[in-house]
Amino acid sequence: MTSILVIGAGVGGIAVAARMARRGYDVTVLEKNAVPGGRCNQIVQDGHRFDVGPSLFLLPQVYAATYTALGERMEDHLDLKRIDPTYHIHFEDDTVLKLSADINWMQEQLEAIEPGSFGGFLRYMAEGYRHLDIALDRFLTKNFYTLFDQVNPGNLSLLTELKLLQKHYDNLGNYFKGEKLKAVFSFQDVYMGLSPYESPAAYSMLQYTELADGVWFPIGGMYRIVESLVSIAEGHGACFVYESPVKRIAVEGNRATGVVLEDGSAMHADIVIANADLPYVYDQLLPDRGLARRMMNKQFTCSAIMFYWAVDKAYPQLAHHTLFLSGDYKAGSDRIFHDHTLPERPSFYIHVPNRTDPTAAPEGCDNLMVLVPVGCLYEELGQDFEALRARAREIVIKRVKKLGITDLEAHIKHEVSYTPHDWRELYNLARGATFGLKHNLMQLGYMRPHNRHGRYKNLYFCGASTHPGTGVPIAFLGAGLVEERILKEQPTT
């Protein structure tokens, strides 16, 4: 039987392991941590359950397709609740906008903020729909084996159809006049680790899918996805080995022959799939120093300072997803993406899962997961993340006071907090960049580091920093693409 070693039990690693085990391969997943999930982990303490990373269940159709590909039905594994309003957005001047699929309510709210904007909103949604449709059909679900697969006469129209050469923020000027709504309909670019001032206008697909396909949440937390997929993979015979950090990938000629673990033991495999963050894999697990340098010199997404606060009081002022936008939008983006630090007036996001899922926190209590976007690690800049963490904490606690939450600090009974250093330490994320490599035009599709190594023809990559990119559903698409490649390229034994 053909053997496969998967390095890392992140969502991409689990999904590809399940797919290959179902195909009859002998699959072993080696995970450095004690539990699966990677960035999609959970923290459970005193009856409070936090999702570590992902909190927005987007593109439900892609999740459903993954379960179908594994011979399962998503609804048998996940009890999904739709979140509407998707976000409560608080501006610095105390204006509030509740993004919703209720079109009449949106009209009322948008017109109050910017008279005449509702027509622009409808046109913007129509564009987002076109972008998502094209991206799913012709980009995110395709392997680019050669440059010609991407750059060919049939695909040239993608440049204009997806507005790939236009900046997202500039394009928003075609739909909205004021900074407020431009910010509302572009802040999601941070999920791709990009500033809207540099991201392609194609990303209007994010705002479309949130409002049209919906933002969902599985009862039991995002970790239910991990648990269910691990159990499906195990059901197909995949074996998960935890607390087994891989030290290096063994190579011979043009082949990967297996891995060597930190404890010195060696494991052989016919095929190796690295789910651990790709630049880290090139830098730490493979021998070629020149390639490693090239990967580490690529452009990285931002990182995040996180607070997971278990509070012994409920704060109904906070919705399931609450976003605090800073008026200093451009300056804030520049501080994160150019200066790799924390803006003076940062925007931030709070997730309160127990607003929808009462099993996430004890009665009368709240779980506050706070995400403050910040630059990723460039140690040569002398970043002091302890100081930035303290400043971020102070800013969050001060800003929520405007909502009448004046006693938060006194009610935090338990706190966990991460900086970019923790992201690097916990999951081996290169530069602590929470979303992997950037998704700018020069790092998309064929130009993104490929999902198979150039020299070692049986070494594949699956996860946020390879094609198609970051996000849980996108990792699932990536797993399908690696499966397709292996079936096409590798003889079975």
Ligand SMILES: Cc1cc2nc3c(=O)[nH]c(=O)nc-3n(C[C@H](O)[C@H](O)[C@H](O)COP(=O)(O)OP(=O)(O)OC[C@H]3O[C@@H](n4cnc5c(N)ncnc54)[C@H](O)[C@@H]3O)c2cc1C
């Ligand atoms: C704060 C935050 C918020 C996010 N929000 C969302 C969201 O709302 N919605 C969404 O869809 N996505 C979101 N994402 C993105 C999403 O979490 C990721 O894109 C996705 O989980 C990445 O999965 P992956 O397959 O790349 O694996 P990773 O999560 O990177 O997992 C890789 C695994 O490899 C393991 N590993 C590393 N090195 C080794 C080694 N040497 N040996 C063995 N194992 C190793 C790691 O421990 C880890 O378990 C968010 C991410 C973060 C961090």
